Amino acid sequence: MAGPRVVIIGAGVVGAALADELSLRGWTGITVVDQGPVPVTGGSSSHAPGLVFQANPSKTMTELARYTVEKLAALDVDGEPCFLQVGGLELATTPERLTDLRRRHGWLTSWGVEGRLVDPDGCVALHPLVDRDRILGGLLVPTDGLAKSVLAVEAQLRDARARGVRVLDRHQVLDVRTEADDTTGTDRVTAVVTDHGEIPADVVVCCAGIWGPKVAGMAGMRLPLTPLAHQLAWTGPVPALAGQTVEAVRPVLRHQEADLYYRECFDRLGIGSYGHRPMPVPADDIAPPDSSPRMPSVLPFTADDFTDAWAETRSLLPATRDAKIEEGINGLFSFTTDGMPLLGESPDVKGFWVAEAVWVTHSAGVGRAMAEWLVDGHCSSFDLHACDVNRFEPHQLAPAYVLARSCRNFAEVYDILHPLQPAGAPRPLRTSPFHVRQRELGAVFLEAAGWERPQWYDANEPLLERWDIPAPGEWAARMWSPVVGAEALATRQGVALYDMSALKRLEVSGRGAAAFLQRLTTSDVDKPVGSVTYTLMLDEGGGIRSDVTVARLARHRFQIGANGNLDLDWLTRHLPDDGSVTVRDVTAGTCCIGLWGPKAREVLQPLADADFSNEGLPYFRARSAHIGAVPVTALRLSYVGELGWELYTTADTGLKLWDTLWEAARPHGGVAAGRGAFNSLRLEKGYRSFGTDMGHEHDPYEAGLGFAVKPGKGDFIGRAALERRAADVRRRLTCLTIDDPAAVVMGKEPVYDGDRPVGHVTSAAYGYTVGKGIAYAWLPARLATPGRALHIGYFDRRIAAVVAAEPLFDPRMRRLRGLPQDAR
The missing domain is CATH 3.50.50.60 (FAD/NAD(P)-binding domain)
Incomplete structure (x- = not known):
């Protein structure tokens, strides 16, 4: 070839x-x-x-x-x-860092890399230059080293x-x-x-x-991409290393609490620091080679920026007090947002x-x-969706945004970051039309693709008088409030408004639109106008590229609820050459409210000029209507597992839609609810989240989404590969439940069968309706049997978990379909 x-x-x-x-x-x-x-x-x-x-x-x-x-x-x-496999040793000098090393050890176990936690004596045995009195422990990865x-x-x-x-x-x-x-x-x-x-x-x-x-x-x-300078200095001879004839024999050290790392070079030490001010350099200002005696990626060392790093080095590694800094560079590396x-x-x-x-x-x-x-035509060895250069929204390509976020990533490269921690400036960037009302309700905002997205609302604190909400452990309690649980229960028992504007919305239109989408999706979307279909897009290897909802709003016009810019890129790349199909991102000009809960129809029907009964708008159907004075496109579906609708309108009428629904909902005990409640409710219902629960490396049958594959519809991208994969399902996305209400995990933790790691957690939350912790995890298919007892590794704990049949809530789908409810 x-x-x-x-x-x-x-x-x-x-x-x-x-x-x-x-x-x-x-x-x-x-x-x-x-x-x-x-x-x-x-x-x-x-x-x-x-x-x-x-x-x-x-x-x-x-x-x-x-x-x-x-x-x-x-x-x-x-x-x-080409590689010196001396190992890598990360040190903890504070209790917080020691706790984080346990979390990092969990990642290694989840991803199948050998690592072990070592006590202070073990750290000194591995690297005698370390001051025993400064450290609390370490994390050793024997296969790390120097390239x-x-x-x-x-x-x-x-x-x-x-x-x-x-x-x-x-x-x-x-x-x-x-x-x-x-x-x-x-x-x-x-x-x-x-x-x-x-x-x-x-x-x-x-x-x-x-x-x-x-x-x-x-x-x-x-x-x-932003080139930023990073300081690397070399000591002169360190007496404690005198006579060393091999370049490196001890593990590479990372002292992340002080943004430092260390590597040997015979009898000298290299000291790298991320603790200094960000020093970005425009790519156009970097000279080509041979324009000066120094390499163009090497800038002059700024000694003043290294003062604190050298002082901390001499404290952590006392042997360096008998040495001096003899040379240093500010070396350029690439950073992204x-x-x-x-x-x-x-x-x-x-x-x-x-x-x-x-x-x-x-x-x-x-x-x-x-x-x-x-x-x-696709990568089979690695899931690259989080690395794809086309993942960014237009605002994320703005020079000011790229510079600010790249510099922030430089400053945070060794920081302990919580999974929910939002990025900093520039914020806010994207706000829905409801933002002013959300602020009035005391919304606590996190960020998604630039959108300010409420996690919970402080105005709902009075709900805590109705329910006793269990508190999770310290780590999971960060960026959490008991209001999250109250909002979830208020949704289950009444009605709530959810801001779904951050959901990417694409319009696919043209005389070839139906055939185009049939080719790109696994389900049959060539249905009558008003149909809504949950479906998947696959790559040529049968891996899941995305899960989407496709609503047929007219004969030649579809609305797609997508996961991000990669979906737009994928659709655009596959457009037919004859101009018969157009794909357009309509997100910025529209907005969406999820109105969900058993009382949702009582709120909506009196406002509407159309029939929103079960017969008038069945489950997974769409229609145009007016809610008060606001024209909407209503989709009868729910990601929280309750009766309700996604209500779409244009951005200019969005605030009026919110106010109209809010006024009508309040007499029914309606609340605004945030993403924390949303995540709990969707896990109770067993709904997957692309990019968290599954990605390109997984196929529909492994992910429990085989129902979205309709082989009888004809050919589609990935079908041939999927047929081969379907015969050999060796792993499954599996629901685990945890009885201890304080043992709420966060995702990416290892799962153990006895003492043997067998998988890892994807999404997790407390299920306030079912009264259990919930964790979805990838496990060998043979272990995905309801009732199977397993453990989840969480920092220094082993948390008992049990494989559960899913969904945990409303397994007969009666609430979603507006039918008489189960007892619970």
Whole structure:
């Protein structure tokens, strides 16, 4: 398989890994270009300290790091290893950090990486330079270590060259040439222009690192990446290391409480600090190699910014008091707004791809992921949805936003972050028309895709006189209030208004719309006008790309309730060339209220000019109507498992809709309810959340969504692969319940069968209606049997849990359908 003509821009660790992995899969027409000399090209790879720590809250990032470790550990250059597997040791000097290390150990266990907690004596035994009196404990990952990035570049390019890959160094990229595709009406790449001439290309992959925004801009792509300087200093000889003839023998240290890390280099120590002020540098201001004696990614060391780091180092590692700082750099690295890489194809220029904001830690894994994506059309080894460069909303590409959030991520890189902790400035950015009323009700806002989204309302505190709401443990009680439970119970017993405006809404229209959606979804959506369908979109490998609701509002017009910008990107990429279908994001111009609860019809029907009875608007049907003076599109569905509707209107009439419903709901005890209650209610009902409970790596049958696959409808993307996967379901998304009301877990914790880790938690909350903690988890299929006793690892505890049949609430679906209710 010769493959297309590929030009990889950038010969750092990412570009080298991609060239190696692509050529390993049989593609031969590959050229790697770099403006600097290979293998020391002058980018971040050339000065990177090489720390590889695999512990990460993201399963994908841990798996990318694990593959990087495995690959680099097997490589050498003329006998010199590319990876020094000395282990990684994270230290705790405060009780809070020690607790967090237990959480991090849970991540490692969940993602299948060996790690163990060690006491202070164990830390000193592993690294004798540490002051025993300063530390409370540590987390050791034996397979962590030091990547020799320049050697890794050389080794991988050596193997790639042996398969025919051409490497052109000292070639500065001046432009990415594109031309219009007359068939599709879009642009596609044709060549890369360098100072030595043009290189024809069918595919261009930008692996330019800190120059990424500049190169991507040549193809008209705005890359949300900020180069920031990070301080790395080297001591002179440390007497305690005198005579050390091996580069590194002790674990790499991280002292995250002070934003510091340490690595050996024979008898010296390298000290890295994230504790200084953010120092961003525009990509256009970074000089090319050979423009000065110093590498362009290395800026002069600012000693004043390192004062606190050096003082803390001498305290933690007393042996350094007999040494001095002899040299240092401010080295540039890539940061993004959410801390994740930027991978994928440009939305506007076919054939222009990026693999950016990737550190050495994840480099080989990203090389493999990108190679699979390019060759197979999807990535089978890693779930990349959180890394896809097309995940961002338009406001998230604004230069001011990118700069502010990237600098914040730099400052927080070693911080203890709660799973619900919202990002900081710039806020607020996106507010629904109801925002003014929500503030009047004392809404406590978190953030979702830029939207200010109420988590609960302080105005509902009087509800606590009606119910005794159990309190969770200290960690789960952060960014929580007992009002959350009261709002959930008020919804179950009465009626509540939920702001659903953050739900992305797409309009698909045109004479080919029905056939188009049939091809992209697993269910039959070619139903009569007024039908609403829950369905899935799959990739070519049968993995779940998204779950969506599709409402047919007219013969040639559909409304899709989507999960984010990746759904818009996926639909747009698959549009037919004949112009018969149009996809439009209508989110900003519309809003949505979820009116849910057993009294919802009593509130809505007197206001409406249409029949909202069970017969007039059955479950999973849609209609247009007026609620008071406000025109709405009403969808009879509910993500909280209660009678009710999603009511959509335009943004200009949204506030009037809220006020109309609010006035009518109050006599029925109606409340406004937030996302905390919403999450509890949806877990009681067993409803999945894409990106949390399932992703690209899962198929519908594993995820308990086989009902949304209709094989009789005809062909759809992913069908052939799904048929193969359906015959061998080895894992299942499983409901667990917890009796202890204080043992509310947060997600990503390991699940144990005896002493053996067997899976991990996805979503979790307390079920206020069912009176139990709820945790959904991925488990081996053989263990997903109701009644099976398991344990969840939570910090330093093992919490008893039991596999439960789902859904826990209203299993006969009577409440949703407006039928006489079950006793509970």
